[in-house]
Amino acid sequence: MRIKFVYSVNIVFILVFTFSPLVKADHDSIVNIAMGGRLKIDTIYNYDSVGGIRTSKADLAFTPGSIPILNNGKNELNANLRESRLWATLNLPLAEKKLSTYIEFDFFNSRRDSSGRSHVGNDARMRHLYLSFNNFTIGKTYTTLVNLSSYPEINDANGPLGVLNIRQELIRYNKNLSWGEIFLAVEKPESTFTSATGNSFQVNDDQIPEFIGKVQFSKLWGNWSLATMLREINADGKMINSQSDKKWGGAISAAGRILLPKQDNLRFTLSYGNALARYVSFNAFDDATIDNTGSINLTEIISGYLAYQHWWTRTFRSSFVVGAAYANQDTSKVPTTVDKLFASTHVNLIWNPGLKSSVGLEWLHGYRQLENGNNGQLNRLQLSAIYKF
């Protein structure tokens, strides 16, 4: 069903791409359709390959859970274009306002074979599809909890540890005010659990949307935001037969970008809560632990990162990023082999040889620690080239 939907969207995208010049020619003064994209080539040298069947997705984009505890991996050189993107925008004046739609794809879709083993395909993956009109945004895009302005410029596709970067279905209202902007949203619910055996699972039976509010202050020296979220974590009796349990939890997140002298800037995010897990670094931890009686305990998380960007010249710059995510796991319910701490460091040098292109080299170091004290590390060098069109 999902694959059919993706193909349907692909067909619409191709149609829009094919006929957009005609639409533009006929209605240039009314409808504005624009196509664009970027070509991104990544060459990655893994000092500690995650391994697996064919190319593992975790070897291409940093995933905290893939940091090996037992370092049996060997060095590996890889290359891919999966973070290339294609997008289309449509702006249509409507009742003296502007209706905008946006669709964007990359090529990071991964499929599983019949044995359930995952390998990375080059299939299109929908990143965004939304409509904006009269202060409302409806569709799939980045969660309201995130302040994208605080996102550091790095080569890795997934971002530093501690980043809140999920994209999901939402309805959002935003209002511009003299001091900044306010956002109110209801977003798609989804609860994730760690079982008594330490496995991660989700029930897909959530019933109440997730509520998120954010205020963003803009000043001459930069911006900062404060976001808060309220969620119901619902086990729905799926794990332990007819033993249902649910709890309400919340989270807060402060994020921003501070402009420093010259072109330098400091970007940060700091988040805390007992319903934060699914939002941190692609579900680095689960929302709750569940024991054999079906009772759940929400996982308290603190996560964040600090990124300093320094401009060496007008076209050369570096970002120094340190991020971490820590979970206070209930080890009376789950084994001590569950994750306790993740951390990552990114250092890069990026250059814009032309107006639309950039080339950058980045070193990434990842660290992972389990509740039982065992730990692992991962080192990676990534050379990326981007051309925007």
Next chain:
Amino acid sequence: MYVNKLLIVLLLAFTSMTMSLAEDSLSKADQNKTILTPVHSDKVKSVMRRLKLLFYEREYTDLEQQDLTEKQIELLVEETKALVGTAAHSSSFLNLKDEDQLTFNAMANQLHNLTQELKSKLHHQADLIPTYIKMQDTCNTCHRIFRDH
């Protein structure tokens, strides 16, 4: 092992930041000589910086980038318009020769015209950068000419 690497990175970041702050205080001392820029340049400078960072954003969608760029360009249009007004009356409070007055007026007008050009290219993000570079050059030329006054 990890802590050592972390310390090295933090040390690098701290050193770079300290160097930048030192450079900035030097350039600020230099800017004290400038008599024309204090009027509006702080705001123009800040908007120009935000605009430049927007060109290099990777995670905003193209639509969000258009909206954010539009807001910054609107601010620039407003500020450069005010700058043109200030330039026209600057002889009353700045001790400029006639030819300098003309040059200052021309520069302020050029900056304002370039912001209008930026506004017209809003839906073509990639085309904004050459105009932005022209604006940067106009600012720098103006600062260079009048810094010795």
